[in-house]
Amino acid sequence: DAGITQSPRHKVTETGTPVTLRCHQTENHRYMYWYRQDPGHGLRLIHYSYGVKDTDKGEVSDGYSVSRSKTEDFLLTLESATSSQTSVYFCAIAKTSGYNEQFFGPGTRLTVL
Amino acid sequence: QKEVEQNSGPLSVPEGAIASLNCTYSDRGSQSFFWYRQYSGKSPELIMSIYSNGDKEDGRFTAQLNKASQYVSLLIRDSQPSDSATYLCAPGDTGNQFYFGTGTSLTVIP
Numbered sequence: 465d466a467g468i469t470q471s472p473r474h475k476v477t478e479t480g481t482p483v484t485l486r487c488h489q490t491e492n493h494r495y496m497y498w499y500r501q502d503p504g505h506g507l508r509l510i511h512y513s514y515g516v517k518d519t520d521k522g523e524v525s526d527g528y529s530v531s532r533s534k535t536e537d538f539l540l541t542l543e544s545a546t547s548s549q550t551s552v553y554f555c556a557i558a559k560t561s562g563y564n565e566q567f568f569g570p571g572t573r574l575t576v577l
Numbered sequence: 578q579k580e581v582e583q584n585s586g587p588l589s590v591p592e593g594a595i596a597s598l599n600c601t602y603s604d605r606g607s608q609s610f611f612w613y614r615q616y617s618g619k620s621p622e623l624i625m626s627i628y629s630n631g632d633k634e635d636g637r638f639t640a641q642l643n644k645a646s647q648y649v650s651l652l653i654r655d656s657q658p659s660d661s662a663t664y665l666c667a668p669g670d671t672g673n674q675f676y677f678g679t680g681t682s683l684t685v686i687p
Binding site: 504506507508509567568571 | 609611619620621622623626665667669674675677678679680
């Protein structure tokens, strides 16, 4: 399962509150990704990281920030949550041997009321 | 904008039949292609990777790639009820980013 965990697995919060989601990996992979999945839109990339302190924006980065201070942890922060950020969030890692297959964590279901 | 198109379905096939899932993509630079299976409420699971034109077989699964036509498909032989899931196509680009289709929902009817 590529040793990926996400926390929390479920969260309900209110509009305007800050939220941080954590992705933790145990296999020392360089690349990590945050996606959101919504009906009708599929998986969309929010941010990704290619090393400690090295991050870049994805397709839907507005309203999100990320940090990676250790290889094993990649944090996604919603500075001020909005109802449009209600979604399922998946973390993924890429195995850089071969063609960078991505493997996903179990997901976090976030509801913003 | 890199796009991936999949027939959204739902696709229904009887148990034991062949299920055919199709995907077209817009980025001619894509060199690697991946098929993921996602059960309801679960995370995507990688089931096939293909990098060269032609066919690649793994058990009951066959991926077919035609880069000139920008087309990749997944065939599932002897379909089982446990194959009922959403299948996501994902071309990979040179920047280590994947672009996912919205998925095809497959139901295998016992």
